[in-house]
Amino acid sequence: MRTLPVSTDVADSSAVESAASHIEETLGPIDVWVNVAMATAFAPVSLLTPEEIERATKVTYLGQVHGMMAALSRMRGRNCGTIVNVGSALGYRSVPLQSAYCGAKFAIRGFTGSLRSEIIHDQLKVHLTMVDLPAVNTPQFDWALNKMGKRARPVAPIFQPEVAARAIYFAATHRRREVWVGFPTVKAILANRVAPTLIDRYLAKSGYSGQLTDEPLQPDAPSNLFEPVAGHFNAHGRFDDEAKPRSWEMFTDRHRTMFWSLACLGALSLAGLLRRTGSVK
Structure with missing residues (x-):
C-alpha cells in the first residue's frame, strides 16, 4: 500500500484543490474523502x-466545505465515491468555552444536509455520511488556544482515537446517513x-470545570490556531490512563428509526392501557 x-491548510480552498489534484495524479482516483480537520479555542x-x-471557523467549518467541494467535483464525473464528514456531539449540544468550535460543527451539519439533498436530486451514486464523535484523547487539548489559565481536558468519559477511526471506517464502507x-x-x-x-443550566454549572484540569497552564504553552505546532506527535493525547479503548455504542440512522418507532409504539400502548383502565377519558 502506498501513502x-x-x-495543507484546509482553510485555503485553493490549497485543498491543489492537494486533491496532487493526490489523484500520484495515487489515482479518490474513492473515500474524510473531512476531519479542526481548530478550537478554550x-x-x-x-x-474576531x-x-x-x-477557528475557517479551519473547522470551511475546511470541511472545501473538502466536500474538492471531493465531489472529482466523484461527480465518475459517479461514485464516499465523503465522510466528522462531526461531534457538540454539533448538537453546545458547551461553554468552545463557542467557535461548536458553531462550526453546527454549520457543518447544515451544509451536509443541503448537499445530501442535492446529491439525491442529481441521482448521483456518491455517498455522503457524517460521524459524530464523543470526547477523544488527541493532542488537541495541549495545543489548542487556551485563555483559561488551566490546562484543558476532554469531558469524561474519554475514548481513544482508535474508536473514532473504526467508526469512520465503518461509515466509509457502509451506507449510513449518520x-x-x-x-x-x-x-x-x-x-x-x-x-x-x-x-443550559447544567452546563453553566459544570461546563467550565469539566473542560479544565487543576494544572496551571504554562505561559509558553503552544497554540495551533494560526500556525502549526512544531514537533512530532502521534494520535494519542495525555489521557491514555482514563480513555476507553472501545465503545459498544454506534448509533446509526437505522437504530434511530427503530428507537423512535419503539418509542411511539410504547406511547400508543401506554395510552391504550390508560384508556382501558379508565385513567384517561
Whole structure:
C-alpha cells in the first residue's frame, strides 16, 4: 500500500484543490474523502477576538466545505465515491468555552444536509455520511488556544482515537446517513432535544470545570490556531490512563428509526392501557 502525506491548510480552498489534484495524479482516483480537520479555542466569548473566531471557523467549518467541494467535483464525473464528514456531539449540544468550535460543527451539519439533498436530486451514486464523535484523547487539548489559565481536558468519559477511526471506517464502507459514536454522544443529542433549558443550566454549572484540569497552564504553552505546532506527535493525547479503548455504542440512522418507532409504539400502548383502565377519558 502506498501513502502520500500532503501538508495543507484546509482553510485555503485553493490549497485543498491543489492537494486533491496532487493526490489523484500520484495515487489515482479518490474513492473515500474524510473531512476531519479542526481548530478550537478554550475561552469565553468575551475573551475571544474576531480574528480568533474567524480562524477557528475557517479551519473547522470551511475546511470541511472545501473538502466536500474538492471531493465531489472529482466523484461527480465518475459517479461514485464516499465523503465522510466528522462531526461531534457538540454539533448538537453546545458547551461553554468552545463557542467557535461548536458553531462550526453546527454549520457543518447544515451544509451536509443541503448537499445530501442535492446529491439525491442529481441521482448521483456518491455517498455522503457524517460521524459524530464523543470526547477523544488527541493532542488537541495541549495545543489548542487556551485563555483559561488551566490546562484543558476532554469531558469524561474519554475514548481513544482508535474508536473514532473504526467508526469512520465503518461509515466509509457502509451506507449510513449518520453514525453517532459512544453513549455520551447519544445521550447529549437526545437529552438536548428533550430538555435543552435544563442542559443550559447544567452546563453553566459544570461546563467550565469539566473542560479544565487543576494544572496551571504554562505561559509558553503552544497554540495551533494560526500556525502549526512544531514537533512530532502521534494520535494519542495525555489521557491514555482514563480513555476507553472501545465503545459498544454506534448509533446509526437505522437504530434511530427503530428507537423512535419503539418509542411511539410504547406511547400508543401506554395510552391504550390508560384508556382501558379508565385513567384517561
